[in-house]
Amino acid sequence: MKKRAAMSERIVHLLEKDSAGMLNVLGRMSDMLVGFRYEGKPSFGKNVKKAKSMLRLLNQEWAQHAWFEEKILFPFIGVHLPKLESMILVLKADHLDFKKVTRQLRSLLNRMSAMNSVSRYGEWIQQVNESGTYLIYFLRHHLEARKEGIEKIIESELRENEKKELASRIKRLGGLRPGVPKKIFGRRYVER
Numbered sequence: 001m002k003k004r005a006a007m008s009e010r011i012v013h014l015l016e017k018d019s020a021g022m023l024n025v026l027g028r029m030s031d032m033l034v035g036f037r038y039e040g041k042p043s044f045g046k047n048v049k050k051a052k053s054m055l056r057l058l059n060q061e062w063a064q065h066a067w068f069e070e071k072i073l074f075p076f077i078g079v080h081l082p083k084l085e086s087m088i089l090v091l092k093a094d095h096l097d098f099k100k101v102t103r104q105l106r107s108l109l110n111r112m113s114a115m116n117s118v119s120r121y122g123e124w125i126q127q128v129n130e131s132g133t134y135l136i137y138f139l140r141h142h143l144e145a146r147k148e149g150i151e152k153i154i155e156s157e158l159r160e161n162e163k164k165e166l167a168s169r170i171k172r173l174g175g176l177r178p179g180v181p182k183k184i185f186g187r188r189y190v191e192r
């Protein structure tokens with residue numbers, strides 16, 4: 001029984017490692033939105049720059065996350081827990097929607113830095129706030145859906161030898177993670 005709990009904890013730990021980078025960036029993005037609202041016009045240029053680099057970081061984390069799931073986690077689950085197929089389809093659809101969800105914030109920030117003017121400050125801040133808040137909500141919800149819909153079932157329904165195999169696959173292939181893949185199975189997840 002103790003051994004069973006230890007292997008479940010190991011899987012949870014490995015999956016948490018996958019989400020940790022993105023959750024960290026999302027926390028920093030929340031702070032960034034607060035900065036936009038309260039630091040005012042003098043920090044406008046600095047905050048736009050910060051937001052753009054945060055979005056780049058988020059792209060990298062997201063690409064690694066999508067690669068991990070589509071290359072390692074989902075194929076394994078597809079074989080061992082076929083009842084989770086529809087859940088996997090939903091999560092894969094989110095992966096494809098990521099580009100759409102980030103596009104609005106990206107183009108807004110590009111327009112803001114190109115204009116380099118604070119004449120429409122109030123309007124900019126409102127739009128950044130809306131699309132940034134939606135992006136953060138979308139990604140947190142995606143990670144939470146995996147936790148609730150997949151991780152709990154892995155814990156309760158996979159056999160010990162299957163958990164062991166999954167853990168060793170994550171360690172082996174996760175260690176070979178190829179930097180930041182721009183394309184995953186021929187589909188583009190991140191903007192250049």
Ligand SMILES: [Fe+2]
Nearest residue numbers: 065066069091
């Ligand atoms: Fe995902």
